[in-house]
Amino acid sequence: MKKVLLYLLYAYAALAIQSLFFNGAKPDLVLVLVCVFALKFGQLQGVVYGTVAGLLIDISGGLIIGPNVIGKSVAAFLIRILRNNLFQWNIYINTLMIVILSMVDIILVFVCFEFFSKVSFSNRPWIIPVTQVIYTALASIILYGWLKPGKDESLVKEEGY
Amino acid sequence: MRENERLKKLLQLSSDRSDYITTAKVIARDPTNWFQTLWINKGEKDGVVKDMVAVASAGPVGRVHRLFNGGAGIILITDVNSSVAVRLQSSRIEGILEGRGDNACYLKYISKEVSVAVGEKLLTSGLDGIYPAGLLIGYVSDVKKEGEEMFQEIEVSPMQDLSTVEEVAILKK
Numbered sequence: 001m002k003k004v005l006l007y008l009l010y011a012y013a014a015l016a017i018q019s020l021f022f023n024g025a026k027p028d029l030v031l032v033l034v035c036v037f038a039l040k041f042g043q044l045q046g047v048v049y050g051t052v053a054g055l056l057i058d059i060s061g062g063l064i065i066g067p068n069v070i071g072k073s074v075a076a077f078l079i080r081i082l083r084n085n086l087f088q089w090n091i092y093i094n095t096l097m098i099v100i101l102s103m104v105d106i107i108l109v110f111v112c113f114e115f116f117s118k119v120s121f122s123n124r125p126w127i128i129p130v131t132q133v134i135y136t137a138l139a140s141i142i143l144y145g146w147l148k149p150g151k152d153e154s155l156v157k158e159e160g161y
Numbered sequence: 162m163r164e165n166e167r168l169k170k171l172l173q174l175s176s177d178r179s180d181y182i183t184t185a186k187v188i189a190r191d192p193t194n195w196f197q198t199l200w201i202n203k204g205e206k207d208g209v210v211k212d213m214v215a216v217a218s219a220g221p222v223g224r225v226h227r228l229f230n231g232g233a234g235i236i237l238i239t240d241v242n243s244s245v246a247v248r249l250q251s252s253r254i255e256g257i258l259e260g261r262g263d264n265a266c267y268l269k270y271i272s273k274e275v276s277v278a279v280g281e282k283l284l285t286s287g288l289d290g291i292y293p294a295g296l297l298i299g300y301v302s303d304v305k306k307e308g309e310e311m312f313q314e315i316e317v318s319p320m321q322d323l324s325t326v327e328e329v330a331i332l333k334k
Contacts, residue, residue: 019192023324024263026194060189061196062227062234068193109195121195124241124262132194 004049007037011053015060025128027135030057031075031105035098035140036147038076039083046076063119067112071105078104091144098140102133164327170218171330180293180333183207185215187327188232197240197260199223201329204232212291215329220320221245221285221296222329237323238298239266246289247298249275250282258283258298258317264324266299268315277304277315291334 014029030053038046050072057068082097083089106129110121175181185203203209205228213225215235223243227234236243243260247268257269271277281301287294303316 015192019190026192028193057193060192062198063196113195119242121241121262123259128194128262 003041004045004052007033007049008052008056011056015057022135025131025135027139028102028105028132029136029139029143030054031072031102031136032098032140032143033147034072034076035079035101036143038080039089040148043077043080046080047073050074050076064112064117066116067109068105070112071108074108075101075105091141094144095137095140099133099137102136103129106132167218167328171328174216174218174330178332182209182213182331182333184328184330185209185233187329194262197223197237197243197262197323198226199235199237199326199329201233201235201331202231203331204229206230209233209331210334212334214292214332214334216296216332217321217326217329219322221292221298222319222321222323222326224291224334225331235329238319239264239323244289245292245298246286247283248286249277250284250297251278252276255286255288256315261316264318265302266317266319268301268317269312271313271315272311273306273313275313277301277313279304283317293332293334 010033011030014033018026018029034046034050034053037049051069054068054072055065058065079097079101086093113119113121171184175184183203185201187199188202189200191198209225209228211225211228215222215224221238223235223237225233226236238245238258238260240260241262245258247258248255252275254271254275256271258266259269260266268283279301282297283299285292285294285296285298297320299317299319301315302318305314
């Protein structure tokens with residue numbers, strides 16, 4: 001419970017940092033946190049955290065609830081599957097996965113807004129999501145050493161170490 | 162000193178304009194890349210109504226798109242879902258200013274025959290029925306006439322730096 005609350009606090013801080021310090025395209029720091037959480041604490045917990053973090057973003061947006069809930073929970077689900085099928089995890093693999101999942105998240109959120117809301121982002125220039133993905137990748141590199149996503153705490157707990 | 166100057170300009174606006182409703186403080190911004198919105202601390206109980214225009218010390222910033230009793234959401238002119246009827250200051254040619262989704266806008270439907278210079282100013286035309294006419298809203302920052310499109314690609318920078326807005330004046334539409 002403590003770790004969930006701590007990471008929710010991180011998500012809240014991440015949203016504040018994104019809105020205050022970035023003019024124009026912003027990194028998706030919440031996505032990085034969701035992926036780290038899923039890697040460290042397991043798939044189910046990661047999906048739950050992704051759902052709650054996505055809900056936080058959708059509520060702050062004030063439009064429909066769901067796009068970021070779906071985007072972040074799918075990212076948590078997928079990164080754990082990828083982790084379970086790879087022998088090792090390092091900063092390069094982590095960054096590559098974050099880049100891929102960032103694109104998946106953007107596509108899912110875009111589709112949700114196009115089909116379920118009255119707003120349209122089809123005229124948005126492509127440079128904005130590309131810049132977002134690049135910034136998110138940089139953020140994941142910077143946060144890798146601090147958050148240590150390679151250390152699978154769920155596995156350690158399950159095996160009783 | 163800067164805050165003083167900003168607030169003085171807003172105060173001047175309140176005395177100069179008959180369509181002035183209230184002044185509000187910006188309390189939050191959208192933290193994602195999808196929307197360009199601000200949240201203010203004045204709402205329905207303060208006389209704010211949907212589609213009223215928000216103006217800062219240097220120019221218009223957007224219009225009210227969500228309304229609550231004690232607060233409101235402003236959709237900025239740089240949001241992809243924002244459109245403002247404008248005209249070029251020198252040639253008086255009309256166009257539509259659409260948000261780009263980051264910190265700039267596009268001026269649409271200006272024919273390639275029209276000469277548009279970088280630095281040229283844009284005013285609101287009032288033809289959309291939302292933004293009052295004559296507000297200095299932006300300036301041309303880039304012009305492209307390439308390709309087979311009928312219209313020019315004109316990039317516009319807002320007069321007001323939208324990342325530094327702290328207070329806005331709300332005007333009647």
